[in-house]
Amino acid sequence: MINKILRIDASMRKKGSYSRTLSDHLIEALKNKNHTTVKTRDLANGIPLITEAWIKANLTDIDERTAEQRSVLSCSDALISELKEADTLVIGLPIYNFHVPAAFKAWIDQIARAKVTFRYGEKGPEGLLKNKKAYVILSSGGTQLGTDIDFVSDYIQHTLAFIGIKDVIIIDSCGIGRNEEKVISNAQAIINKL
Template sequence: MPRTILRIDSSARRDGSVSRDLTDRITARLAGDDTRILTRDLAEGLPLLTEAWIGANFTPEADRTEAQRAELALSDSLIAELKAADTIVIGLPVYNFGLPAALKAWIDLVARAGVTFRYTEAGPEGLLGAKRVIVAAASGGTAFGSDFDFATRYLTHVLGFLGLTDITVLGADRLALDAEAALAAAHAAVDQLPRAA
């Protein structure tokens, strides 16, 4: 049965981007002859949430106007891509200790109560189901897993909140200190990824 990989890039850079190079390598490593690859380049721009969007989101689906449905159309498309994917590959460059604004905008558009998560008496429950997620991270000075690593910790937390808990984080950190060693370690980690979840 054909499998689908959703590749999400968020680096503002296209030339010389380490996270984009890693998503290239990961996608090539995981894809088979019958793999369908969906690509979402967040650097092309995403809108920020507005009062109109929030109003549409909290209006019951059956009661939404055409204008409200239009407000949610992009969000619906992004969520459909997530639901269609068996594996999700996310490029995460660390900007100022955090996520690129475009990646945060994507999170805001896909984290929707009653659609990708819900609240229950036992606590919140993610609704995106069992999918494999690989985060390809890159940082100039932040060591992944350190107290200053807000980016990968936040991203894995919010993905888990949506039900995506099978997450592998790999990448090249502290590139400003020893780029050659960081890239070699990241490439080796990609080469060791199991092809099937």
């Protein structure tokens, strides 16, 4: 069986990015375990923000959407299709100014769609993208996970669970500014044990 990996790069740095380098390492480790294909979505290449037209199109019944509304949702549809096809997500996610990069938030806004990736039922929201695994490599210069200024680790786990992805492994490479060698070495060791 082939493991279909969707790689999401959220770092705006194409070179010198710790999250990209560790994602490379993780992808290689996963490839060594079984047959894999990898599709990459590089958010540094740009991603549209949701707009009033997007919201109106999304709230319009699928059979009643105009050609313009379908066009407005086409990027969202493509991003969701990538997610649906993937078995495993590898998300390289730096922390910028105590939270996720704006492009990653825009990606979340594009893929979190009622009746497509989640729905509301009698028991509340239910994620529709089930039976997937996610590895999230969190990198930062000074923010450390589990502290009072960690606003990202709970956010990413909650957001992925909201769309149905509950099997999430966080790989901590935070605090690089304090001890780069130790932080990177620890992250690589975690990856090697997966």
